[in-house]
Amino acid sequence: MNGRSLNILGLVLVSVTGLAFMLLTPQLAELDTVLDLTVYMIMAVLALSLALIWGFGGILCFGQSAFFGLGAYTYAIAMFNIGESTLPFLLAIILPAAFAALLGYFMFYGRISDVYLGVITLTVTLILFNSVNSTAGPEFHIGTARLGGFNGIPGIPPLNWPFNKTAAIDLEGMFYLATGSLLATYFGLRLLLASQFGRIIVGIRENERRAELLGYDPRAYKLATFTIGGALAGFAGCLFANWGNFVSPTIFGLAQSAQIIIWVIVGGRGTLIGPVIGCIGIQWLSAALGANQPSGGSDLWSKIFANAPLILGVILIAFVLLVPKGLVPTLGDIGLSLVRRRRAREQRGFEPQQAE
Amino acid sequence: MDLVALLAIQVLYAVASLALISVGLAIIFGMMRVINLAHGEFLMLGGYAAIVATSHGISIWVAMLVVAPIVVGLIGIIVERAIIRFLYGRMIDTMLATWGLSLFLVGLTTAIFGNTTVGISAPLGSIQIGAYRTSAYTLFVIAIAIAVLGAIFAVMRWTRLGLIARGTMQNADMAAALGVNPPRVYAVTFGVGAALSGLAGAVLAPVSGVFPTIGVAYVAKSFITVIGGGAAILSGTVSASALFGTINQIATFVTTPVFGEVALLAAAIVLIRLLPQGITGRFFRRGL
Amino acid sequence: MAAALLDTRDLSMHFGGVKAVRNVNFTLAEGELRCLIGPNGAGKSTFFKMLTGQLEPTRGQVLFRGQDISRAHAHQIARLGIGIKTQVPSVFDGLSVRDNIWLAASRLNSKERARRLVDEMLERIGLVDAAERLVGQLAHGQRQWVELGLVLSTDPELILLDEPAAGMTHEEVLKTAALVREINRSKALIVVEHDMQFIRMIAKQVTVFNQGSVLVEDTVDNIMRNPQVRDIYLGKQAAA
Numbered sequence: 001m002n003g004r005s006l007n008i009l010g011l012v013l014v015s016v017t018g019l020a021f022m023l024l025t026p027q028l029a030e031l032d033t034v035l036d037l038t039v040y041m042i043m044a045v046l047a048l049s050l051a052l053i054w055g056f057g058g059i060l061c062f063g064q065s066a067f068f069g070l071g072a073y074t075y076a077i078a079m080f081n082i083g084e085s086t087l088p089f090l091l092a093i094i095l096p097a098a099f100a101a102l103l104g105y106f107m108f109y110g111r112i113s114d115v116y117l118g119v120i121t122l123t124v125t126l127i128l129f130n131s132v133n134s135t136a137g138p139e140f141h142i143g144t145a146r147l148g149g150f151n152g153i154p155g156i157p158p159l160n161w162p163f164n165k166t167a168a169i170d171l172e173g174m175f176y177l178a179t180g181s182l183l184a185t186y187f188g189l190r191l192l193l194a195s196q197f198g199r200i201i202v203g204i205r206e207n208e209r210r211a212e213l214l215g216y217d218p219r220a221y222k223l224a225t226f227t228i229g230g231a232l233a234g235f236a237g238c239l240f241a242n243w244g245n246f247v248s249p250t251i252f253g254l255a256q257s258a259q260i261i262i263w264v265i266v267g268g269r270g271t272l273i274g275p276v277i278g279c280i281g282i283q284w285l286s287a288a289l290g291a292n293q294p295s296g297g298s299d300l301w302s303k304i305f306a307n308a309p310l311i312l313g314v315i316l317i318a319f320v321l322l323v324p325k326g327l328v329p330t331l332g333d334i335g336l337s338l339v340r341r342r343r344a345r346e347q348r349g350f351e352p353q354q355a356e
Numbered sequence: 357m358d359l360v361a362l363l364a365i366q367v368l369y370a371v372a373s374l375a376l377i378s379v380g381l382a383i384i385f386g387m388m389r390v391i392n393l394a395h396g397e398f399l400m401l402g403g404y405a406a407i408v409a410t411s412h413g414i415s416i417w418v419a420m421l422v423v424a425p426i427v428v429g430l431i432g433i434i435v436e437r438a439i440i441r442f443l444y445g446r447m448i449d450t451m452l453a454t455w456g457l458s459l460f461l462v463g464l465t466t467a468i469f470g471n472t473t474v475g476i477s478a479p480l481g482s483i484q485i486g487a488y489r490t491s492a493y494t495l496f497v498i499a500i501a502i503a504v505l506g507a508i509f510a511v512m513r514w515t516r517l518g519l520i521a522r523g524t525m526q527n528a529d530m531a532a533a534l535g536v537n538p539p540r541v542y543a544v545t546f547g548v549g550a551a552l553s554g555l556a557g558a559v560l561a562p563v564s565g566v567f568p569t570i571g572v573a574y575v576a577k578s579f580i581t582v583i584g585g586g587a588a589i590l591s592g593t594v595s596a597s598a599l600f601g602t603i604n605q606i607a608t609f610v611t612t613p614v615f616g617e618v619a620l621l622a623a624a625i626v627l628i629r630l631l632p633q634g635i636t637g638r639f640f641r642r643g644l
Numbered sequence: 645m646a647a648a649l650l651d652t653r654d655l656s657m658h659f660g661g662v663k664a665v666r667n668v669n670f671t672l673a674e675g676e677l678r679c680l681i682g683p684n685g686a687g688k689s690t691f692f693k694m695l696t697g698q699l700e701p702t703r704g705q706v707l708f709r710g711q712d713i714s715r716a717h718a719h720q721i722a723r724l725g726i727g728i729k730t731q732v733p734s735v736f737d738g739l740s741v742r743d744n745i746w747l748a749a750s751r752l753n754s755k756e757r758a759r760r761l762v763d764e765m766l767e768r769i770g771l772v773d774a775a776e777r778l779v780g781q782l783a784h785g786q787r788q789w790v791e792l793g794l795v796l797s798t799d800p801e802l803i804l805l806d807e808p809a810a811g812m813t814h815e816e817v818l819k820t821a822a823l824v825r826e827i828n829r830s831k832a833l834i835v836v837e838h839d840m841q842f843i844r845m846i847a848k849q850v851t852v853f854n855q856g857s858v859l860v861e862d863t864v865d866n867i868m869r870n871p872q873v874r875d876i877y878l879g880k881q882a883a884a
């Protein structure tokens with residue numbers, strides 16, 4: 001089996017499981033489960049946004065949650081002011097994308113190195129967090145929407161069918177929307193990465209200087225990648241605001257940014273399916289750990305195992321030290337070496353026969 | 357007039373506390389090119405070390421100035437041996453692993469101490485400046501910052517350790533050429549950086565209280581101070597703290613503390629854009 | 645009189661106190677093939693980096709077809725038609741040979757055409773069998789060929805080769821010389837090389853760099869007879 005047919009097999013596998021999952025889950029599962037799964041799907045879109053920027057574009061972004069939060073807040077604020085969700089939905093994508101473009105222009109055209117890129121994106125996230133967190137008073141409002149500071153914004157109206165205010169999307173509809181969005185994002189990014197643009201950004205990640213010497217302007221390509229990633233994260237933020245009908249500044253927080261990084265590291269940079277798996281796996285783990293808490297005893301060990309940051313920290317350290325490529329690429333490597341070994345064994349098996 | 361004096365003290369305090377929380381990170385970054393994202397948690401651990409020590413009847417001065425740096429310094433050495441040393445030369449992986457360490461330490465302290473703010477009261481009273489009162493502890497923090505920076509200056513300038521440190525700062529291979537054992541130098545450096553962070557965290561504990569996630573409040577500020585300052589440890593820390601501390605305090609004075617902080621972070625981003633090598637990459641290149 | 649293809653005026657590059665290139669005035673005619681020699685550290689690679697926008701000159705100008713490109717970005721210069729094979733092979737290690745060449749060919753050509761050009765180029769650099777392998781896994785000599793393929797695929801007017809024969813077997817050196825002559829039928833080239841035999845095979849005109857400046861410029865035969873060149877070149881080579 002060569003690379004191409006393996007690729008097609010992967011695509012078929014993802015589409016079939018994805019579609020089956022989307023269509024069957026609401027039929028088979030409890031509503032609570034469907035609700036939980038919805039947020040996994042939304043976060044997986046967020047994971048894909050960083051998978052593109054970091055895993056393929058090679059841009060170290062420690063502040064992906066900034067775009068996510070911006071998308072969620074934009075949707076909420078626009079929704080209170082407008083009341084019909086078509087425009088708020090679009091704004092929740094456009095505004096984070098514009099912000100990413102501005103920030104990206106500043107960083108890439110300023111030729112800021114990787115490490116500083118990490119620090120700047122982190123700092124921007126903190127600025128947003130601090131600013132929004134301090135807007136608790138009634139004097140902070142945009143139009144009719146109060147920002148609410150650290151209390152957040154509750155009671156955000158749900159999405160409706162485009163231009164039809166009365167047809168609001170219900171919980172089950174939200175699941176279809178989130179899962180459909182994830183599948184669309186996944187396949188959209190596959191297409192993007194297979195295009196000339198996608199191959200060039202991977203080339204730039206591999207060797208920026210060489211790409212330049214071939215006549216490609218890395219700054220422009222990185223800016224475009226970063227902007228697309230910002231738009232996707234904003235989109236995920238919009239869905240998230242819909243899911244809980246609530247946003248609060250914690251979605252700008254460092255903990256949220258760390259999570260996104262962990263999903264991508266665990267799943268594997270340079271793949272799309274990896275970060276999706278990493279995201280769902282880690283969220284499931286966090287939920288399971290959180291669920292431990294009430295029933296668990298009050299001794300130190302049960303406190304430790306009920307403690308998501310602690311476990312996530314250990315996972316991050318362990319992956320950086322032991323599995324730096326992430327799960328999917330590492331499993332791929334293992335698979336490949338198994339195939340090679342078998343081939344080598346087969347060949348050795350043939351040789352004596354030929355000699356006879 | 358009194359108001360000016362008060363404002364001057366507050367600006368000086370902002371600069372001093374910025375220098376204090378950054379200098380440990382600056383040493384680790386300047387000498388090892390390691391960006392330690394768990395730096396804020398080292399400060400947090402310093403605060404807890406002081407609080408636990410005082411609750412066991414140790415004098416608050418000893419707890420802050422002796423116990424905290426020793427405890428956090430030892431933790432630093434363990435961290436260097438267990439994690440950092442496998443990642444030398446992989447700057448980004450180091451950032452990620454130390455971010456993991458940061459989460460781990462937050463989780464661990466939450467499990468042990470709970471998610472509430474613990475305070476110790478500032479040990480000094482207040483002083484009168486004309487019509488205004490200010491805490492004497494403010495002056496103590498300024499004095500500690502000056503003492504710490506002075507001590508680093510003395511070590512760098514006049515001791516063999518300082519010579520090695522300056523050598524490594526300019527050229528990583530130089531330490532090896534001098535016949536020193538680089539792994540030991542790195543472990544010691546990391547320990548010293550951590551110890552200074554522990555000291556800073558403990559000294560600031562009476563001002564801010566201590567809670568598991570307090571590191572977040574410190575980490576961005578100390579980062580931008582270090583990166584804004586550039587490679588030279590002392591002159592970088594001092595110049596960047598002076599710049600950012602002043603901006604922070606004046607913006608706070610004019611608006612609110614939150615926007616003071618926002619102004620500081622925004623100023624830092626602009627500075628990094630204008631001077632990617634930091635202030636000392638452009639000026640005071642021959643500084644320590 | 646035909647205008648020069650490339651012209652440098654008082655071109656200089658200083659790294660702190662090190663004057664890597666000083667006041668170089670260098671002219672190359674359309675279609676010319678020039679060899680650049682000089683001991684290690686003479687400033688040849690630095691000179692190339694200024695021509696391709698990888699370094700901004702401390703002083704002086706680079707004119708390409710009369711246009712000042714001394715402050716242009718590397719990608720702009722590449723688009724104007726200067727290609728470079730660097731001294732340390734600069735390729736996309738994580739991609740296959742085919743994808744490497746494709747990235748170079750696809751900037752100027754439609755998808756169909758690019759695909760066809762890639763196949764032709766694989767043939768030309770003799771890597772058809774290795775087309776699907778990752779470049780990072782190839783031997784040093786093969787990576788040199790990949791880089792050459794990258795440069796040729798962007799179809800530049802002027803090609804700079806920095807020590808193209810280094811690390812190649814004798815056979816490969818012969819093949820490289822033949823390729824260089826073939827390229828020269830339609831393109832101008834500047835080739836940095838130490839191997840005198842190789843230089844004899846390809847060049848008529850040679851420029852000698854020493855300590856950042858042009859020492860002499862003459863025909864191959866005269867250069868080889870020049871005792872001054874022998875001294876600085878061979879002397880330093882032997883010492884190094």
Ligand SMILES: Nc1ncnc2c1ncn2[C@@H]1O[C@H](COP(=O)(O)OP(=O)(O)O)[C@@H](O)[C@H]1O
Nearest residue numbers: 659662664682683684685686687688689690691
């Ligand atoms: N980026 C740099 N920084 C400092 N010095 C450099 C740099 N690049 C080259 N040099 C110095 O410039 C001189 C010329 O180097 P180079 O152009 O590589 O020579 P050549 O290619 O002729 O061997 C050498 O002394 C080298 O050490």
Ligand SMILES: [Mg+2]
Nearest residue numbers: 688689690731
């Ligand atoms: Mg060279």
